[in-house]
Amino acid sequence: MCGIIGYAGDDALPVLLDGLRRLEYRGYDSAGVGLEDGSLRVYRSSGEVSEIERKVDDVDSAPVGVGHTRWSTHGAPVEKNAHPQVDCTGDVAVVHNGIVENHEELRSELEGRGHSFTSDTDTEVVAHLVEERVGDGLREALEHATSRLEGSYAVAVSAADSGRVVAARQDSPLLVAYGGGCNYLASDAPAVVNRTKEVTYLEDGDVAVLEADSVSFYRDGSEFTPDVDVIDWDAEEAEKGGYPHYMLKEIHEQPRALRRAISGRFDAVEGEVDVEVDLPNDVEDIDVVACGTSYHAGLYAETLLEEYAGLRVSVDYASEYTSSADVVVAVTQSGETADTLSAVRRAKADGAYVVAVTNTVGSTVTREADDTVYIRAGPEIGVAATKTFGSQVVTLAALAVAWGRERDELSTVAASELIEDLQGSPAQFNRCSTGTAR
Numbered sequence: 295m296c297g298i299i300g301y302a303g304d305d306a307l308p309v310l311l312d313g314l315r316r317l318e319y320r321g322y323d324s325a326g327v328g329l330e331d332g333s334l335r336v337y338r339s340s341g342e343v344s345e346i347e348r349k350v351d352d353v354d355s356a357p358v359g360v361g362h363t364r365w366s367t368h369g370a371p372v373e374k375n376a377h378p379q380v381d382c383t384g385d386v387a388v389v390h391n392g393i394v395e396n397h398e399e400l401r402s403e404l405e406g407r408g409h410s411f412t413s414d415t416d417t418e419v420v421a422h423l424v425e426e427r428v429g430d431g432l433r434e435a436l437e438h439a440t441s442r443l444e445g446s447y448a449v450a451v452s453a454a455d456s457g458r459v460v461a462a463r464q465d466s467p468l469l470v471a472y473g474g475g476c477n478y479l480a481s482d483a484p485a486v487v488n489r490t491k492e493v494t495y496l497e498d499g500d501v502a503v504l505e506a507d508s509v510s511f512y513r514d515g516s517e518f519t520p521d522v523d524v525i526d527w528d529a530e531e532a533e534k535g536g537y538p539h540y541m542l543k544e545i546h547e548q549p550r551a552l553r554r555a556i557s558g559r560f561d562a563v564e565g566e567v568d569v570e571v572d573l574p575n576d577v578e579d580i581d582v583v584a585c586g587t588s589y590h591a592g593l594y595a596e597t598l599l600e601e602y603a604g605l606r607v608s609v610d611y612a613s614e615y616t617s618s619a620d621v622v623v624a625v626t627q628s629g630e631t632a633d634t635l636s637a638v639r640r641a642k643a644d645g646a647y648v649v650a651v652t653n654t655v656g657s658t659v660t661r662e663a664d665d666t667v668y669i670r671a672g673p674e675i676g677v678a679a680t681k682t683f684g685s686q687v688v689t690l691a692a693l694a695v696a697w698g699r700e701r702d703e704l705s706t707v708a709a710s711e712l713i714e715d716l717q718g719s720p721a722q723f724n725r726c727s728t729g730t731a732r
């Protein structure tokens with residue numbers, strides 16, 4: 295529960311502060327920004343982003359910078375532990391989401407080579423590892439640093455006289471967004487979607503180098519050209535829009551979310567459903583893997599898949615999953631749920647065909663699964679799932695009907711009736727949210 299924002303362009307400070315504000319919903323206990331205009335300046339504070347705004351009130355902006363909202367895992371939420379963390383010289387600034395599991399070992403090794411530490415965080419080792427190789431170039435230094443890390447990270451580095459932000463990820467989301475004359479880095483799309491919708495989601499092991507007029511990507515040390523995705527929702531959808539809080543807004547968004555979930559997928563006359571995936575019809579047993587709310591959507595799907603598609607279904611908590619079926623349906627709203635991704639990897643390693651059901655275009659699960667059904671709910675900012683649960687349930691119901699037809703388990707008439715029921719779901723939700731349901 296933490297956030298990263300990065301920028302390379304002409305005027306970093308307002309972008310970083312706005313991005314941090316937009317990431318606040320994730321929860322945090324401290325925050326900070328680093329600005330680079332030849333020299334590097336770092337401003338950190340415990341508490342709220344407003345504390346940082348106060349600290350930078352009369353400082354000059356800079357063309358390049360990084361920002362962070364921290365949710366402490368190592369070290370108290372006090373100023374010295376807020377990010378950016380810096381190296382011995384103060385010329386390297388690092389923001390990090392995740393946990394460096396081998397930080398104690400790396401810290402003693404680095405102290406043995408004369409580095410002195412000023413925080414209690416696991417993150418600070420990254421700054422010192424980069425410091426040791428920064429003369430080779432910032433990207434090379436970060437690649438060296440990440441080769442030493444065990445654990446999870448989305449990490450962004452800024453350094454004096456570099457004019458760039460360099461970033462890498464492992465098991466923690468990170469995206470690059472293209473501004474035209476400037477470029478952005480963020481851990482979550484709501485941080486930047488008000489500025490641009492063209493994004494590239496980094497994959498594990500990828501390194502990105504952001505400058506004002508270009509972004510380059512590296513995998514295994516070689517440059518490559520990544521896919522560019524277009525975010526399919528608007529900035530207003532990630533704002534409160536007059537509601538006192540996101541959860542209430544998202545409850546009221548349910549009818550619209552459901553209309554999107556079913557849009558263009560049904561032919562009630564022919565009893566056909568198109569969820570845009572290949573559904574194997576030569577299987578009898580499938581596993582559904584998920585966590586939390588998605589797991590509960592999966593339990594509902596179990597009944598439907600058994601009844602409509604004649605499948606034997608086992609719904610498993612992703613963290614406890616030991617792969618067995620030939621076909622696995624992985625349900626994850628974010629597409630980044632670590633336990634669900636691990637279950638997908640186990641299933642793939644065992645040769646299973648994996649269908650992902652997710653809300654997030656370009657997320658990790660969409661790349662690792664064989665095929666993906668999107669629930670199309672738009673961004674969910676509230677921590678408690680509301681509209682995404684409804685959209686998962688309706689999408690999984692559509693999947694069950696589609697599979698039932700594929701397997702000749704449902705007649706045209708039966709499928710048509712189910713489709714008409716599903717087509718009525720937005721109106722039913724609407725009556726619920728306006729209090730007219732009986």
Ligand code: GLU
Pocket residue numbers: 295296297363364365366367368369375390391392393394415416417
């Ligand atoms: N492990 C790091 C720390 O405690 C980063 C925590 C986070 O993800 O915000 O500073």
